[in-house]
Amino acid sequence: AQSVTQLGSHVSVSEGALVLLRCNYSSSVPPYLFWYVQYPNQGLQLLLKYTSAATLVKGINGFEAEFKKSETSFHLTKPSAHMSDAAEYFCAVSQGEYGNKLVFGAGTILRVKS
């Protein structure tokens, strides 16, 4: 069964600092991987997705993620944090022939300090 582990339920960075949110997955077949962001009291917004094309994926708002098969990782990064990046971030994996269900990690709350 596929699963996702997000290391660190809370991450705090200073404004302008590097953002690194960690995601490891387990999957018996090549996965499709996603990062979503959720602002307070809102729905989920897709940041970026990996679908077996380029291993370095660029998303919206300056975020990017690199798929590393050998490490089964798909960490999310942003070179310089902005106050508006404060939100909860979810990594998700999808596989399977039927329904292509998304399996989510537990989420990481990002706090940006001024």
Added chain:
Amino acid sequence: NAGVTQTPKFRVLKTGQSMTLLCAQDMNHEYMYWYRQDPGMGLRLIHYSVGEGTTAKGEVPDGYNVSRLKKQNFLLGLESAAPSQTSVYFCASRTIYSGSKSIYGYTFGSGTRLTVV
């Protein structure tokens, strides 16, 4: 605007009451999903549907029923609400067709916040 619409946005139920959450999408998507979100647990799949008239159980289906009588609508029912069903519920949809704009493009609704007292 095209997308996924969930109604209601907020609801408070008493234990034992029943209710139905409605999810409607106008993108002609084949697949639809119901998730629940709880703090520290991410989103967990309750039920899903791969087409009109078909439904299947997800990870946490107990206490819920669903129906997909029309392609655009996916209903989630709670027959006898329990405090453990206090959560935020999200509906999502996606097409089966791949393509640069739509491959694995899930669209989420804005959520329904349900409290069972």
